[in-house]
Amino acid sequence: MKKVDKLDLKILQIISLDARVPFKDVAEVCGVSRAAIHQRVSRLCEAGVITGSGYTVNAKHIGYSTCTYVGITLERGSMYKEAAAELVKIPEIVECHYTTGNYTMLIKLFSRDNEHLMELLNNRIQEIPGVVSTETLISLEESFSRQVPIIVPTADTDDDMKAALDFAEELRGKVRDDMDETVSVSETKRRGRAAKSE
Numbered sequence: 001m002k003k004v005d006k007l008d009l010k011i012l013q014i015i016s017l018d019a020r021v022p023f024k025d026v027a028e029v030c031g032v033s034r035a036a037i038h039q040r041v042s043r044l045c046e047a048g049v050i051t052g053s054g055y056t057v058n059a060k061h062i063g064y065s066t067c068t069y070v071g072i073t074l075e076r077g078s079m080y081k082e083a084a085a086e087l088v089k090i091p092e093i094v095e096c097h098y099t100t101g102n103y104t105m106l107i108k109l110f111s112r113d114n115e116h117l118m119e120l121l122n123n124r125i126q127e128i129p130g131v132v133s134t135e136t137l138i139s140l141e142e143s144f145s146r147q148v149p150i151i152v153p154t155a156d157t158d159d160d161m162k163a164a165l166d167f168a169e170e171l172r173g174k175v176r177d178d179m180d181e182t183v184s185v186s187e188t189k190r191r192g193r194a195a196k197s198e
Helices: 006-017 023-030 034-046 077-087 114-125 155-197
Strands: 066-074 093-098 105-111 131-139
Touching (some): 006 034, 023 034, 066 077, 066 114, 077 093, 077 105, 114 131
Antiparallel strands (some): 066 105, 066 131, 093 105
């Protein structure tokens, strides 16, 4: 995909705050046509930059009162793909991560109550081949949940980025010059040794 540009970032900034905002309002803020916004959003979806949109359901209101994070230790780290393939079959698990640190994997799940949680742990998760142990952390309250910040570059950040790129290119040039010089010295020495041997 083409590089995400300023307009893409501005669109993402707006729709990440409210996915239901009409494209005509986004177009007005961005100073382009509604068709341009539609095309941009479609392209961002196809490229995997936008991975979903819709409504977020409050789990407690539909009977899932317990939110739990579970650290999973596997027999071998290389087993995580097979373990993930089994974990995805459990609908109560809403997130799964392959991690560094004390656990091989970290999952987030919702259960109706402690009894339901125990059933998921004992009869589903701990029965997966390769799972050695689990550690459960129950969330007492979700203080907040939000998207990653989307920062639209300004003229200042553009200048900083250009300066950084120019500096990187200058360094690459010096490295190439040093390599050329090293090769040249090595070639001269090789020719000298060859001349002596003759």
